[in-house]
Amino acid sequence: MTWQQRIDSALAWRRASDSFRTRQANQQGSGRYLIQNDTRYLNFSSNDYLGISHHAEVVNAWQQGAEIYGIGSGGSGHVTGYHEAHQRFEQQLADWLGYPRALLFISGFAANQALIAALTEKSDRIVADKLSHASLLEAAMHSPAQLRRFAHNDIASLQTLLASQTDGQQLVITEGIFSMDGDAAPLAEIAQATREAQGLLMVDDAHGIGVIGEEGRGSCYQQHVKPDLLVVTFGKAFGASGAAVLCSESMADYLLQSARHLIYSTAMPPAQACALSAALNVIRSEDSRRTQLHANIAHFRAGSAQLPLQLMASQTAIQPLIVGGNQPALNLAATLRERGFWLTAIRPPTVPAGTARLRVTLTASHTREDIDKLLEALYDATR
Numbered sequence: 001m002t003w004q005q006r007i008d009s010a011l012a013w014r015r016a017s018d019s020f021r022t023r024q025a026n027q028q029g030s031g032r033y034l035i036q037n038d039t040r041y042l043n044f045s046s047n048d049y050l051g052i053s054h055h056a057e058v059v060n061a062w063q064q065g066a067e068i069y070g071i072g073s074g075g076s077g078h079v080t081g082y083h084e085a086h087q088r089f090e091q092q093l094a095d096w097l098g099y100p101r102a103l104l105f106i107s108g109f110a111a112n113q114a115l116i117a118a119l120t121e122k123s124d125r126i127v128a129d130k131l132s133h134a135s136l137l138e139a140a141m142h143s144p145a146q147l148r149r150f151a152h153n154d155i156a157s158l159q160t161l162l163a164s165q166t167d168g169q170q171l172v173i174t175e176g177i178f179s180m181d182g183d184a185a186p187l188a189e190i191a192q193a194t195r196e197a198q199g200l201l202m203v204d205d206a207h208g209i210g211v212i213g214e215e216g217r218g219s220c221y222q223q224h225v226k227p228d229l230l231v232v233t234f235g236k237a238f239g240a241s242g243a244a245v246l247c248s249e250s251m252a253d254y255l256l257q258s259a260r261h262l263i264y265s266t267a268m269p270p271a272q273a274c275a276l277s278a279a280l281n282v283i284r285s286e287d288s289r290r291t292q293l294h295a296n297i298a299h300f301r302a303g304s305a306q307l308p309l310q311l312m313a314s315q316t317a318i319q320p321l322i323v324g325g326n327q328p329a330l331n332l333a334a335t336l337r338e339r340g341f342w343l344t345a346i347r348p349p350t351v352p353a354g355t356a357r358l359r360v361t362l363t364a365s366h367t368r369e370d371i372d373k374l375l376e377a378l379y380d381a382t383r
């Protein structure tokens with residue numbers, strides 16, 4: 001097969017299975033409204049859970065940071081790219097979450113790849129929740145270690161895998177809140193099982209950080225768990241992008257020696273670290289944003305009990321409505337779009353076959369009326 005034949009056949013397969021992905025540029029897309037081709041939609045697909053992407057103080061902090069530092073960092077953090085703005089923000093994160101150290105990464109994807117690659121050796125075993133994010137499973141598959149997946153949120157399944165014979169170390173991986181189902185992991189039990197097996201625990205709390213618990217400290221804090229590696233990302237509740245890993249002094253020093261995504265990649269712009277610091281201040285102090293989000297979640301769930309679509313057990317901003325087939329899910333998304341609502345149909349392989357869904361994400365920027373309008377449109381489209 002030539003290169004061209006390989007590419008053509010992959011594309012043909014995607015088209016034939018209704019899983020061909022396309023994208024279109026928005027005029028606006030991160031906040032309450034999405035604007036595309038001069039048409040305005042109520043946006044129920046944004047991860048900007050607390051509405052911080054347009055917060056005046058945060059925008060201002062980014063601008064001021066650019067005035068001071070310029071727009072870029074100028075290099076890898078190991079050369080000249082690491083600035084006081086990064087250091088201040090790392091210290092703020094460590095204090096907030098109760099860890100000795102925090103290390104910034106350019107994205108959650110990069111952080112997960114870097115950590116798993118830096119830690120694992122051939123004789124090791126990675127034991128990950130079956131529904132872990134692509135950035136985790138992909139890194140685990142590419143690592144020299146053996147990857148075993150435990151049944152979603154199933155402690156017995158985790159314990160069975162951990163108990164089987166291994167020569168090396170075991171790394172247990174899960175998420176605080178799962179990105180496609182919106183449900184929470186039983187972190188205390190997972191932490192205990194990991195401890196008993198003398199494993200290392202890594203939790204990716206991309207969807208919990210900022211949103212859950214006192215001052216938005218996330219899933220781990222709320223469940224009184226302190227994983228060896230806590231990954232938090234800034235593309236969701238922080239309204240920006242980037243990530244950090246929270247860990248011990250020695251782990252941070254180890255990662256600075258071995259995490260290739262830190263060593264061979266340009267550091268985050270320092271102005272972005274300034275904006276993220278401002279976003280963290282908002283997250284810690286503006287409790288009203290979390291209150292609004294949680295009221296919106298409760299209102300949506302109460303209203304959607306009337307719909308002939310399966311609602312999942314999620315108490316979080318991620319509220320998937322299971323449709324089933326790919327085409328029906330796409331059709332429903334298209335019908336809603338005609339009525340002015342932007343929702344994304346999520347299809348296999350991102351989710352298991354036969355569970356194509358509308359992934360509704362709620363934010364603190366939505367009003368009660370926005371949600372009522374969406375419920376009404378969903379009701380009309382499905383009856």
Ligand SMILES: *Cc1c(COP(=O)(O)O)cnc(C)c1O
Pocket residue numbers: 106107108109110112133135175179204206207233234235241242243
């Ligand atoms: C979004 C997400 C990531 C990726 O983070 P980015 O900063 O967007 O690269 C990683 N893990 C989970 C669970 C996520 O939801």
